[in-house]
Amino acid sequence: MNAQSKEMTETSAPTGRRINMIEAINEALDTMLARDPDVIVMGEDVGYFGGVFRCTAGLQEKHGKTRVFDTPISECGIIGVAVGMGAYGLRPVPEIQFADYIYPGIDQLISEAARLRYRSATEYIAPMTVRSPFGGGIFGGQTHSQSPESMFTHVSGLKTVIPSTPYDAKGLLISAIEDNDPVIFFEPKRIYNGPFTGFYDKPVEPWKKHDASVVPEGYYKIPLGKARQVQEGEALTVLAYGTMVHVAEAVAKDKGIDADILDLRTLVPLDIEAIEASVKKTGRCLIVHEATRTSGFGAELSALVTERCFYHLEAPVERVTGFDTPYPHSLEWAYFPGPVRIGEAMDKILKD
Known part of the structure; x- marks a missing residue:
């Protein structure tokens, strides 16, 4: 395999640095922004601030305000614009700040993104990857902690991805961005900074850096649909x-x-x-x-x-x-x- 099409297999032994999931996601976005001029990162606070969880930190400074930019607080607008971008030929990666906020954009996801390929007889596609932190672990309460994944698995035309390690997060996100169908990419924020120790039954300081997976540098893919x-x-x-x-x-x-x-x-x-x-x-x-x-x-x-x-x-x-x-x-x-x-x-x- 050459460097342009590196795809990790189940027997691949990753070599690289020990980083957490936030850093791995940032690397995946950075890699794809550099690799494909059609990739766009957008969402609330993803630009100058670098995202509420810092997943997009430094990307606007490196790739510019036309490639990584902030949006109004309008989830339906974010998703709707991303659908149009995808149909036009871009590969947008919109971030919904918390999975709980994705509901205003569900009509665009179900009625537009998921059906575009079919209703246009493959003339148009919606190659968009909707990233969003989901689940509990930070005492976010009822509006910052939901796990709505099953809602999207019910929709024909959408793909749903949930990584559990930094290694998988980077490889799966790259595959999602390159996929020609819309992908919902849920990121478990409870393990953003690495797996917790012990029995996982006690709250651990969420900003403390814990052990993380070994993640290769540069471009690699993990195929979607493989456990x-x-x-x-x-x-x-x-x-x-x-x-x-x-x-x-x-x-x-x-x-x-x-x-x-x-x-x-x-x-x-x-x-x-x-x-x-x-x-x-x-x-x-x-x-x-x-x-x-x-x-x-x-x-x-x-x-x-x-x-x-x-x-x-x-x-x-x-x-x-x-x-x-x-x-x-x-x-x-x-x-x-x-x-x-x-x-x-x-x-x-x-x-x-």
């Missing part, structure tokens, strides 16, 4: 994404459970083959996500596993999720799927 095997095991399959990958892994290791843990990485397209192979091997399946339980993406995963692996299952599929309540502010660490609930679910599956 990552976090650890190989025989006892049960764990399906997770984002922050919950790290939580589930910590619980399995603490309890000494030989779990086969899959980080889905992209919900649409979904790596159904990897899920099916794992569940047929272990005969047991646990699904973990932070979003509310009812109509959460775990319900779709449970249905797929049951449809494809029913005669291999040794126990019912279990889900550990957020609760069906408005997002609590002061009690968010009780709301998260944590070691107690995940551990109990693992024990239940293994006893059946």
